[in-house]
Amino acid sequence: MTREETLNELKKVIAPYTVNKEMLAGINDQTDLIRDLKINSANLVDIIIDAEAKYDIEIDYDSADRMTNVGSCLDVITEKINQR
Amino acid sequence: MISTGNDIVALKAINVARTKQQNFYSKIITETEKALYDEQFSDRLPFEQFVWLAWSVKESVFKYLQRVNPNLVFSPSKIKLAKLVAPVAGNASNFEGRDFNSETVYRGVFDISPHTFYSRTIITDDFIFSVVNHTNNFEKVMWGIKKIESPDADDQSKAVRLFALTMLNTFFPNAELEIDKNKHSCPIILKDEIEIPVPISLTHHDHWVGYSFQL
Numbered sequence: 001m002t003r004e005e006t007l008n009e010l011k012k013v014i015a016p017y018t019v020n021k022e023m024l025a026g027i028n029d030q031t032d033l034i035r036d037l038k039i040n041s042a043n044l045v046d047i048i049i050d051a052e053a054k055y056d057i058e059i060d061y062d063s064a065d066r067m068t069n070v071g072s073c074l075d076v077i078t079e080k081i082n083q084r
Numbered sequence: 085m086i087s088t089g090n091d092i093v094a095l096k097a098i099n100v101a102r103t104k105q106q107n108f109y110s111k112i113i114t115e116t117e118k119a120l121y122d123e124q125f126s127d128r129l130p131f132e133q134f135v136w137l138a139w140s141v142k143e144s145v146f147k148y149l150q151r152v153n154p155n156l157v158f159s160p161s162k163i164k165l166a167k168l169v170a171p172v173a174g175n176a177s178n179f180e181g182r183d184f185n186s187e188t189v190y191r192g193v194f195d196i197s198p199h200t201f202y203s204r205t206i207i208t209d210d211f212i213f214s215v216v217n218h219t220n221n222f223e224k225v226m227w228g229i230k231k232i233e234s235p236d237a238d239d240q241s242k243a244v245r246l247f248a249l250t251m252l253n254t255f256f257p258n259a260e261l262e263i264d265k266n267k268h269s270c271p272i273i274l275k276d277e278i279e280i281p282v283p284i285s286l287t288h289h290d291h292w293v294g295y296s297f298q299l
Contacts, residue, residue: 019237035269038237040289041143041158042093042136045111052107064111065159 001081006055006074013050017043029071047073055081087283088298089148090215090227091140094290095133103132113138117165128170133207138165140214141194141203147270147285148201148216154268166200167193176206180228180251184215193220211289215296226251227296232288240288248284248295255299273297 001009011024018024018037033039033047048064051057051073057080059067067073102108109118112135121134129137142163150156173187184204192203194216202220206213206229213229215222228251232243245263252261252273262274263284271286272279284297 041091042098042139042289045108046099046102048111049102049105049108061111061159061161065157068157 003074003078006077006081007070009054010051010070010073010077013047013054014039017047027070029069029074031070033068033070033073051077057081057084085152085218086281086298087148087151088215088217088225088285088296089144089146089151090213090285090287090294090296091143091147092214092229092287092289092292092294093136093140093212094292095136095210095212097290098132098136100132103135109135112142112160114161114164120165120168125168125170129207133212136212137168137190137205137207137214140212141165141192141201141205141216144203144214144216144285145194145196145201148218149196149199150268151270151283154270163194163196163201165192166195175208179206179230182224182226183222184227211292213287213292213294215285217298224299225296226299227294229292229294231291232293233291235290240293244286244288244293244295247293248286248297251295252282252284252297 014024017039020038023037034041048059048067052059055077059076059080063076067076117138125134142160145163146158169191171188171190176188190205194201194203201216203214203216204222215225215227217225228247230247248263249261256275259275263271264274266272271284273282273284282297287294
């Protein structure tokens with residue numbers, strides 16, 4: 001899966017938790033989940049769990065802690081896919 | 085280290101079934117904290133409320149520390165519940181003020197090396213609201229919780245600022261106060277456009293907003 005394909009799938013994971021659909025359509029590595037997409041912090045665990053299910057991966061504590069912006073989410077997901 | 089941190093979780097907005105799933109709650113609480121729940125709280129507090137209580141305190145600790153260390157990463161597993169005392173006199177009915185009635189709130193001790201934090205948590209049918217402090221004395225902590233009409237992010241932001249400013253204005257009656265964010269996204273209070281040393285923390289979730297500030 002290319003980074004762009006992973007990004008397109010990640011948009012679907014994030015979509016239920018943001019009302020900022022315009023911003024979601026144009027997200028990049030620097031897009032912050034809370035500050036830019038206005039995702040409530042209480043939904044961050046939902047995104048991690050949904051990503052685990054979507055990509056059939058397991059995201060450990062330390063990796064989950066890094067998932068604060070789109071770029072770090074893609075890095076973690078790619079790492080875990082490669083470890084399967 | 086003077087700061088403040090708080091967090092609110094709207095209970096109508098959480099997914100109860102998902103919270104009870106091991107792969108979900110294990111991202112928020114440790115095995116030791118789960119064991120503490122099983123031993124001391126399973127007969128008085130629904131498990132999902134325990135999980136979100138832990139979340140709200142851990143998020144509050146993060147907000148407290150982030151003001152001092154802007155590069156800090158939120159890591160729920162590294163903020164560890166050491167002690168939790170349940171209220172002895174039912175639910176809190178006061179949703180704004182100074183300090184807390186210790187008989188109606190959960191009182192906790194949480195560690196994140198090398199720091200220890202003390203928490204106060206109010207649980208109602210609608211929300212879980214926590215505030216943390218670096219001492220077990222909350223006499224200088226002002227706080228408030230309010231229900232708002234619209235859960236839209238911009239409306240939440242405006243409503244919580246107006247709510248906090250209303251209380252702040254009672255302490256600075258003739259000043260032009262404003263709540264802004266610093267370059268690290270921490271809320272700050274401006275008096276006549278200059279930041280004042282009164283740390284403030286804001287929170288919102290769904291139809292609920294809250295604030296705390298340290299006098």
